[in-house]
Amino acid sequence: MNDKLDILIFGAHPDDAEIGMGGTIAKHTAAGYKVGMCDLTYAEMSSNGDVETRQREAAEASDVLRLHTRINLGLPDRGLSLSAEHIEAVTRAIRLYRPSVVFAPYWQDRHPDHVMCSQIVQEAVFNAKLRKYQPDLPAWIVPKVYFYFINDVYEANVIVDVTTEYEDKRNGLRAYRSQFEPAGSGNEYVATPLNQSYLERVEARDFLVGQKAGFTYAESFVSKNPIHIDYFGK
Template sequence: MSDSLDILIFGAHADDAEIGMGATIAKHAASGLRVGICDLTYAEMSSNGTVEIRKEEAEKAAKILGLTMRSNLGLPDRGLSLTQAYIERITLEIRKHKPRIVFAPYWQDRHPDHIACSHLIQEAVFNAKLRNYAPATEPVNVQQLYFYFINDVYEADLMVDVTESYDAKIAALSAYRSQFVTGQDTVATPLNQGYVERVEARDRLMGQKRMITYAEGFVSKLPLLVDRFN
């Protein structure tokens, strides 16, 4: 079996991809596509949980979603910046997995790491196709780069009907108990103050635009291509 992926999703932290497009991931994985997630950091600056706990939660979520692979580049949490070293690490990850489609966080968000991640992925997707960039590895021409929303939602270019796969998204988010559930040793953060419920309400509202129960929205910087209008 080929090691190449159909879809590769990048996030700054484990749980970013699940928040933004967990049901879309589950839907495509269940259909037989090879889907992977690459987290850029171990979220070591999180107010709740530990690196080891976050790793365990990410692995549990990966199984729920049906991922082919999940990796972590170990870049510094709250230290993401547009440096050549970080761009190269991400570029090589793209070349390793040869995805047809890449997803990145939308470039506007309340969390600076999500913004930085978005810009890093855009740079890496561009570099991945250049024959003379890191010539020891083969170039990869990603067919499409899409952006997903995490904390802040803007106007979507397209949406995916995820009604049938939405339970998998909620189950994957529930795997991150250290982030979304309050406990004796936790401190209050936006994530454990009804955040998952607000994400669900957001996805219901997105679906309402096309009279479906749940939808996840995405943005493309390139015009969407169709063969014809049906």
């Protein structure tokens, strides 16, 4: 579990990262980057599906996106907090995998767990560099942190063309049948925002983001720090 990653992505639930950046994940894994994902909870409070089903779906999505590794911290769904225990668990994951880049949900979203996940990760990124914090593991400075959007979209300062990889994103999301298959289509799912044309709205969002830059599909991100370039036009 101490295999160094290029990118480590945090999400409150299985499917969060696939919604926000599935195309970007596929683009990087296809290029040989070692990408890992850390789900904070098993989404045990979801209205549809159960933990075992969601884990099977997450494994299928991981295969589609060619993830190097995927772990689940088993923190309580709808019980995430800025407690020492939760921050320590995320900090430990960062120190074990020593990523060059960390992704977290954007700090504003309609789902409180996404907001709390973002806050926990930001605390953990800071704590990961402190030598006297969790001294059983070497300190680690995360060079870059980016935030991805799940339900709500705000002004972004980074955009990634995912046109070529978009079918991988679609297939990764389709793996979560318990969440996205329409209620009443021969199953016992109850109606939720996720099974009311949610995937169509995600695709429409990614299409509109792409159109701004002349791409068919794109995903957008936010960096709190300045984006460095050497020369404009290159």
